[in-house]
Amino acid sequence: MNTALSTQGLTKRYGGRVVVDSLDLEVPAGVVAGFIGPNGAGKTTTMAMLLGLVRPTAGTGSVLGSSVADPASYLARVGALIETPAFWPGLTGRENLRVLATLGGHDPRRIPELIELVGLAGRGGDKFGQYSLGMKQRLGIAAALLGDPELLVLDEPTNGLDPAGINEMRRFILELADGRRTMLVSSHILSELEHVADWLIVIDDGALLYQGPAEGFLRRVPTVVALAPEHAGDLDRLAAVVRADGHEPRRDDAELTVPVDERDAKAVAAALNKAAVEHGIVLTELHTRRPSLESQYLAAIGGER
Amino acid sequence: MIAAFRAELVKVLRRRVLVITAVTTAVFAAGSAAVVLAAAEPAGARPSDRGITVASLSGAGGGTEVFTTAVSFAGTFLFVVFVGVVAVEFSRGTFRTMLMYQPRRLRLLAGKTVALLAFAAAVLAVTEVLTWTAADLLAPTQDVSTGRWLSADAVGQAAADYGSVLFWITGYAVLGTTLAVLVRSVPVALAIGIAWAGPFEHLLQDAWDPAGRFFPGLLLEAFVAGGTSEVDATRAFVTVAVYVTLAAAVAGTVFARRDVTA
Numbered sequence: 001m002n003t004a005l006s007t008q009g010l011t012k013r014y015g016g017r018v019v020v021d022s023l024d025l026e027v028p029a030g031v032v033a034g035f036i037g038p039n040g041a042g043k044t045t046t047m048a049m050l051l052g053l054v055r056p057t058a059g060t061g062s063v064l065g066s067s068v069a070d071p072a073s074y075l076a077r078v079g080a081l082i083e084t085p086a087f088w089p090g091l092t093g094r095e096n097l098r099v100l101a102t103l104g105g106h107d108p109r110r111i112p113e114l115i116e117l118v119g120l121a122g123r124g125g126d127k128f129g130q131y132s133l134g135m136k137q138r139l140g141i142a143a144a145l146l147g148d149p150e151l152l153v154l155d156e157p158t159n160g161l162d163p164a165g166i167n168e169m170r171r172f173i174l175e176l177a178d179g180r181r182t183m184l185v186s187s188h189i190l191s192e193l194e195h196v197a198d199w200l201i202v203i204d205d206g207a208l209l210y211q212g213p214a215e216g217f218l219r220r221v222p223t224v225v226a227l228a229p230e231h232a233g234d235l236d237r238l239a240a241v242v243r244a245d246g247h248e249p250r251r252d253d254a255e256l257t258v259p260v261d262e263r264d265a266k267a268v269a270a271a272l273n274k275a276a277v278e279h280g281i282v283l284t285e286l287h288t289r290r291p292s293l294e295s296q297y298l299a300a301i302g303g304e305r
Numbered sequence: 306m307i308a309a310f311r312a313e314l315v316k317v318l319r320r321r322v323l324v325i326t327a328v329t330t331a332v333f334a335a336g337s338a339a340v341v342l343a344a345a346e347p348a349g350a351r352p353s354d355r356g357i358t359v360a361s362l363s364g365a366g367g368g369t370e371v372f373t374t375a376v377s378f379a380g381t382f383l384f385v386v387f388v389g390v391v392a393v394e395f396s397r398g399t400f401r402t403m404l405m406y407q408p409r410r411l412r413l414l415a416g417k418t419v420a421l422l423a424f425a426a427a428v429l430a431v432t433e434v435l436t437w438t439a440a441d442l443l444a445p446t447q448d449v450s451t452g453r454w455l456s457a458d459a460v461g462q463a464a465a466d467y468g469s470v471l472f473w474i475t476g477y478a479v480l481g482t483t484l485a486v487l488v489r490s491v492p493v494a495l496a497i498g499i500a501w502a503g504p505f506e507h508l509l510q511d512a513w514d515p516a517g518r519f520f521p522g523l524l525l526e527a528f529v530a531g532g533t534s535e536v537d538a539t540r541a542f543v544t545v546a547v548y549v550t551l552a553a554a555v556a557g558t559v560f561a562r563r564d565v566t567a
Contacts, residue, residue: 052408053401054564071408080405086398088316095315103312103413104406143402 002029004151004182005050007061007068012045012054012206019045021206022059027184027199029150032177034197034214035186036297042206043186044083047155050184051080064151076104079144080153084160085136089129093120093139096128097146106146114142119168134165141172152176152183158192170196194293204301214293221291221299223262225269227276228255228285241275255285262290309407309416310423317424326428334435337375342440342447362440363450366462372436373466376429376473377529380522381502383425383474387481388498390421395489401565410561418482425474433467472542473529477502479549480521483556521548 005027012020020042027033037043048054050063052071066073087096094111101108115124118138123131131139137157144152157173158166166189173196177183187193193200200217202210210217229238232254242249242258247268249256260268265288276283316322346358362370394400394417407413437454444451453459481498488494502522510516510523517523517535527533528541536544 048564048566051405053404054566055562075405075408078405082401082405084398086402088397088399090321091316091319095319099312099315100402100406102315103308103403105308106406146406 003027003062004029004031005061005063005184007046007050007059009059010046010049010056010061010068011058012042012049013057019206020049020056023203023206023208025061025201025208025211027182027201029182030179031199032173032183032185032197033199033201034193035184035201035203036190036193036293037186037188037203037209038301039188041188041203043188043203044155045206046203047080047082047153047184047186051075051078051082051153053082076147077149078151078153079147079149080155081137081140081144081157082153082155085140085143087128087136087139087143090127092125092127093131093135093142094124096139097143100143101146104147110146110148111142114145117145118142118172133160134162137161137165137169145176150181152181154183154185156187157185158187158189166192190293190297200293202297202300209300217296217300218291218293221296222259223265223291224257224259224289225265225272226252226255226257226285226287226289227272227283229276230282230284234281237279238276238281241279241281242272245271245275247272257289260288306412306416306419309403309413310420311416312403312407313417313420314424317420327431330428330432331435333375333379334432335439337378338371338436338439339443341371341374342443342449345447345449347448359447359449362444362447363453365453365456365458366466367444367449368437368440368451368454368459369433369463369466371440372433373470373529375436376432376470377526380473380477380526380529381499384477384481384502384522385495385498387421387478388485388494389491391417391482391485392489392491392494395485396491404565411557414482414486414557414560418478422475422478425478426471429470429474430467433463433470437463469529469531472545473525476521476525476528476545476549479552479556483552486556486560518544521545524548 003026005025007023007025010020010023011018023046035043045054049056050061050068052075056068061068064074064077091099094115097111097114098108101111115121118141120135120138120142123135128136128139158169161169170192173183173185177196185193185197197214200210200212200214202217227238229235235251235256239249239251239256242256247258249258258268258272269286269288273283273286341357342362344357345362357370357374361367403413404410441451441454484498485494488497506516506520506522509520514535517527517533524536524541524545527536528538528545532538532541
């Protein structure tokens, strides 16, 4: 497995407060890695250390094969949007990109193409200070793409966007994730990442809770078939019917949940429906509940806060 | 450093900035030439505090004496401009953005400072020419003779005056940049900068005469004025050079080592 970035014992302390706690990360090349954790979990600080903005207190790491101690050796191949997009408000979008292209030694001839790509065509000549938050985020993405980077690091890219903007950003991430480029995308809004990330890193209080394929994280809680009888008094009888069909139900308020293999969910639901009817139990609810990233995440960080 | 230098020039060399600078420079040159000429003591009178007399202005260096005298009043303003221009990059988060394109921090800071100084040097050169021209036009109204203003001595004096002002502005630029790097907040940096370069050093000087030999703002003023009763120009130059070197070292070290979190 080619690794785009890795860390060993990466730690950041501010005084006595540990913000990032001995993180061992490994992100394969070519994946879209979702970096999730609650606010204040240490996501931005970790990214800042990978980008050379913040000096680690301890630990080592490498990005695109070079040590994080020498960010100049790899940052030309990395594009990043960290925290809020910070540009010069008196300069136009195009001028802002020109400053950064000049600074990074990137080809400024790509600027019109990038402005078009992020949907700012026609507004590239407007001052950055006049942009909406969504337009600022898009300009931030265009800036991150100036060097056609191998690794794209996006910190909360949908912060402050409206639902249409969030949807557009999600589509955009999928477009950019062409398998050639590695992406590390942080968010605390899990629905953003659920459909785009194929690799997940979950942290809380600066410590790693999970890293690996997104499917692996989702499989940690099984798919269940949920059944609810018309009368609550039938729950015990329904449980007996479910057991008789070879399953171990779990009672949850006025419903039963039955863990099943994802592939068998439909067949099990049909069989349980048939058995319930045969025993004179009317079901008002029967559905398959697949684990969501959010439910998995909440389970991982120890419940809703 | 060259990339940082060129990137800074992209920001500075925009039509709007150039037009505003050109208009400000022209107004400053004409206004200051009029004020300095009007303030010159007539022949036979006791020289003013700055030693400007009709006789001194009628010398070979008279044309550029108007320039150095006028510019020396703008010291606090220039200091504050440098403080603001650098501190705002921290408070706006644009240093964070720039560091992702130029992670070699010393090169970034040096390139930015040198670019701003290069721009200031160009503006100063234009200011010197415009001030000279305005003074040349206004001189007859104050009975100042301009016959020697185009002599070989005058050209040499003009170059020397330009060099002095350039050193003076470099001092303010480096001290202002250092304050901005240390404080990072525009309002706090400006408050400290204005208070220090404005009233603080001058009040101190009023209370304690030798202050003029030790404090950077007073030394810069003394240098550009060609020396004062407290400190001669050479000593002022050397002391300021030491301050500037120390300030650059402090700014470079802090900027290179400190986390960029904003």
